[in-house]
Amino acid sequence: DTAVSQTPKYLVTQMGNDKSIKCEQNLGHDTMYWYKQDSKKFLKIMFSYNNKELIINETVPNRFSPKSPDKAHLNLHINSLELGDSAVYFCASSLAVSGPGSTDTQYFGPGTRLTVL
């Protein structure tokens, strides 16, 4: 029944490694997002995909590469991990807005806590 799921929940790795975080939503939404929440709890959008097409890339280093194989999945691959990448990464999804009365409420996953040593 989980609407937006992420794996893994925790990820501990060494600097320089490459890792991936997976996200899946079963809500039938058209849009998916990746956010980063740092130690100061600021939540910043990184990427947004609409119907598998990248529509927002918020000045994120090239080491971060999102991939959307289909509308229900948005994965995040990170190359050459750095200490500053340590954070909680949230995936979210929303229904595409169409017409009055619609809403673009975002549904968030449980987050992936990434720790780079």
Next chain:
Amino acid sequence: LAKTTQPISMDSYEGQEVNITCSHNNIATNDYITWYQQFPSQGPRFIIQGYKTKVTNEVASLFIPADRKSSTLSLPRVSLSDTAVYYCLVGVRGGFKTIFGAGTRLFVKA
């Protein structure tokens, strides 16, 4: 995108009504006001959204004055479990780009 300003933190006691005000002086005509709640170790959760006047649901009420330059989230009779961070967002529906500010940390005490 309109910038929002909220108090950094607020304290309250169980059973009280809590009002959190958000300023958004540069709100545009097509912008909606949305509030999210985030508990520790969880992702944000939608609470309420509105455009003008008053919106109420089973969780909260949202008051928006005529000039729409601010909004107030009202939580009736808070409990300990309402301790969370509350974010005010302003933006166009379907704009895809969502800007979360620092939020307001609400501490509810027994």
